[in-house]
Amino acid sequence: MGFQHGLSGLNAASKNLDVIGHNVANSSTTGFKASRTDFAEMVASAIGSSSGSTSGIGVNVAAVSQQFTQGAINSTGNSMDLAVNGDGFFHVKLTDGTQAYTRSGNFQLDKAGNMITTDGASVMGYPIDPVTGLTSSTTLEPLKFPTGQPIPAKETTEITAALNLSASAKNAAGDPAAVPPVPATPRATYGTSIEVYDSQGIATPVTMYFEKSVGNTWNVFTSLDPAAASVGQLTFDGSGKLVSGSPIALTVAASGLPNPNAAPGGANPVQSLDISLNLSGVTQSSSDFAVSKLTHNGYAAGELNGIKISTDGTIMASYSNGVTRAESQLALAKFSNSQGLSAIGGNNWVATADSGAPLYGTAKSGSFGSMVSGALESSNVDLTAELVNMMGAQRAYQANAQTIKTQDQVFSTLVNLR
Known part of the structure; x- marks a missing residue:
């Protein structure tokens, strides 16, 4: 029986060295999780034998347990690199269609x-x-x-303006009967402009002019033509707060789109854009005329410039047309028993009956960890501990080999008896 003890010890120590060597070899592998060899004794048993009469017959490897502790997070400066700080695995689909999970976030x-x-x-x-x-x-x-083609243009449907109209401005019509006479205020005195886009991304300028009328009212124009009609009127209360006049419906000729319904040589040769002019942010105060915000919701076509990922996994893409928008959100998965996952190589694991089914979610929701952009999670292998474990495994191997040698010497003595 002594040979069996020593042989089982050699096999167990050899397996332990394999696990330690695997850990050491992957000490620089992104997202790698170290494994540990768990041993269990083997005991001979027979029917009807008492517990005091059973004897040990060696050792076996009960399990190779993965240690899913957090690895160090190191900055890389690459916006496509991601690390999970806390619980959760990235969900990936392998080239053969297998659903897998990884902690390695070096994406591209x-x-x-x-x-x-x-x-x-x-x-x-x-x-x-x-x-x-x-x-x-x-x-x-x-x-x-x-990346292969630009995002399509978006037609402008709304303009938002925030500006201040001077409460001390004179009536735009002037007062020639006053002493001294008050001249008319040119329409261009209080004006601003913005470029909007049609459905093809072609820019068309829109200009807005404001003329002081009677009391706390202002007329809004989109043309300097004296014969042009006002497109709307803004009314303010005594404290300078807008009480009526917003929004204003505008019809703007789109310079890039021909009107298919126009007669040859007739009126309206180009299509028009229907735009809502939101002036709810306009005020009237003693300050000078000033524009603090002037935006619209349209844009031209644009190429992808870069990607930035937030801590909740939302991917913000920036484009050459100045648009930055959320494109998608990375998914995370967690398991009731992470140690039940089966490693398949390539920094990937697959779910098993022991791990349980994956629970999906997003970073920073529930018990899921957060994402760190521009960083990678290092291997959680402790090289110092592994080298010490390696010396212990070597000693165990040598000791078990010695038991076999000793048992052989004992048998040799028995065989040589005269």
């Missing part, structure tokens, strides 16, 4: 704009509607960005 974009891992697996997440800014589906999808 391929030439088609797909967000992939270093071995080509697709990174999964939730798409976001660029109009509403909300996730458009609860179904996980491979993340993809428009």
Whole structure:
């Protein structure tokens, strides 16, 4: 039986050295989780034997347990690099369709704009509607960005202005009967302009002029033509707060789109844009005329410039047309028993019956950790501890070999008896 003890010890020590060597070899692997060898004694048993008469017959490896402790997070400066600080795994779809999970966040974009891992697996997440800014589906999808072609232009439908009209401004019509006479105020005195876009992304200027009328009222024009009619009138109360006149409906000729309904050589040769002019931010005070905000909701076509990922996994994409918008949100998965996951190589794990089914969510929600952009999670291998463990495993191997040698010497003595 002594040979069996020593042989089982050699096998267990050899397996332990394999695990330690694997840990040491991956001490610089991004997102790697160290493993530990768990031993268990083997005991001989027989029917009807008392507990005091059973004997040990050696050792076996009960399990190789993965240690899912947090690794150090190191900054890389690459905006596509991601680390999870806390609980959760990135969800990826391997090239063969297998659903897998990883802590390695060194992602990149391929030439088609797909967000992939270093071995080509697709990174999964939730798409976001660029109009509403909300996730458009609860179904996980491979993340993809428009790198091969520009995002389409968006037609302007609303202009928002915040400005101050001087309460001390004179009536625009002037007063020639006054002493001295008050001259008329040119319409261009209080004006501002902005470029809007049609559905093809072609810019069209829109100019707004403000003329002081009677009392606390101002007329709004979009043309310097003296014969042009006012497009709206703003009324303020005694404290300079706007009480009526916003929004104003504008019809603007789109310089880039021909009107298919126009007669040859007739009126309205180009299509028009229907725009709502939001002037709720306009005030009237003693300060000079000043524009503090002038924006619109349209834009031209644009190429992808860069990507930035927030701590909740929302991916913000910036484009050459100045637009920055949320495109998608990375998904995270967690398990009731992470140690039940099965490692398949390439820094990936797959779910098993022991791990339980994955629970999906997003970073910073519930018990999920947060994401750190421009950083990677290092291996959680403690090299110092592994080297000490290696010496212990070596001693155990040598000691078990010695028991076999001793047992052989004992048998040799018995065989040589005269």
